[in-house]
Amino acid sequence: MKNAISNNVIVVKHPLCEHNLGVIRDKNVSSDGFKNSMKRLATILILEATKELPLKSYRIETPIKECDVQKLDNGYKIIFAPILRAGLAISDVASAIIPDASIQHVGMYRDETTLEPVWYYDKTPVLYENPQKVKVFILDPMIATGNSSHAAISLFLKKGILIENMVFVSILSCPEGLNLLCRDFPELKIITAQIDECLNERGYIVPGLGDAGDRLFNTFEK
Numbered sequence: 648m649k650n651a652i653s654n655n656v657i658v659v660k661h662p663l664c665e666h667n668l669g670v671i672r673d674k675n676v677s678s679d680g681f682k683n684s685m686k687r688l689a690t691i692l693i694l695e696a697t698k699e700l701p702l703k704s705y706r707i708e709t710p711i712k713e714c715d716v717q718k719l720d721n722g723y724k725i726i727f728a729p730i731l732r733a734g735l736a737i738s739d740v741a742s743a744i745i746p747d748a749s750i751q752h753v754g755m756y757r758d759e760t761t762l763e764p765v766w767y768y769d770k771t772p773v774l775y776e777n778p779q780k781v782k783v784f785i786l787d788p789m790i791a792t793g794n795s796s797h798a799a800i801s802l803f804l805k806k807g808i809l810i811e812n813m814v815f816v817s818i819l820s821c822p823e824g825l826n827l828l829c830r831d832f833p834e835l836k837i838i839t840a841q842i843d844e845c846l847n848e849r850g851y852i853v854p855g856l857g858d859a860g861d862r863l864f865n866t867f868e869k
C-alpha cells in the first residue's frame with residue numbers, strides 16, 4: 648500500500664515518552680514495570696488527545712467573589728472506548744483524568760491465522776442520543792495491522808458518531824496500520840508516541856514490544 652500517513656497522525660515528542668518507551672520495549676522489564684510505564688505514556692497521550700475538548704463559560708463564586716470560569720462543555724458526552732484487553736491500561740488513566748467520562752469497552756481478539764479481528768464484546772449502546780454531541784476516544788496501545796482499530800472506528804461511525812469527533816490513542820504504531828486507517832478515515836486524528844519500522848509475518852510490530860496484553864497482564868507463555 649502506498650504511504651498515506653496523513654497530517655492527522657500526531658507523534659507526541661517528549662523525553663518522558665522516549666524514556667518510558669525504552670522501558671516497555673525491554674523484554675526483561677517486569678509486568679509491573681511494564682504496566683507503570685504504559686500508564687505514564689498513556690497519561691501524556693491522553694492530555695494531547697483531549698487538548699481540543701470544548702469548553703463552556705460558567706459563572707461561579709470563589710470564596711472571595713463571583714467570576715467566570717471555563718469548564719468542559721457538559722453539552723458533549725465524552726466516551727473512552729478501550730479495545731480489550733490492552734486498551735485498559737489507557738482507559739484507567741483516562742478515567743482518572745476525566746472521571747465523568749463513560750467507559751465503553753469493545754472486545755476483539757485477533758484470529759492468529761487471518762489476523763482479522765473477532766468480536767466478543769460491545770458495551771456501546773444500540774443508539775446514541777444526539778450522536779453529533781459525542782466525543783469518542785478509542786484506546787488501543789498498538790496499531791499493528793490496523794484491522795481491529797478499523798473495526799472499532801467503523802462501529803462508532805455506524806452509530807452516527809462523527810469522524811471529526813473521534814480520536815484514536817495508541818502508544819506504538821507502524822506504517823501498515825496507519826496507512827490503512829489514513830486511507831479509509833483521512834479525517835481521523837491519531838495520537839501515538841512512536842511509529843515503528845514495520846509488521847512481521849505474524850502481525851507483530853517490529854521492533855515493538857511483543858504482545859501488549861500478555862505483558863500487561865503477565866500471561867506470557869514462557
Ligand code: URA
Pocket residue numbers: 733789791850851852853855856857858859860
Ligand atoms: N498487538 C500487540 O500486542 N503487539 C503487536 O506487536 C501487535 C499487535
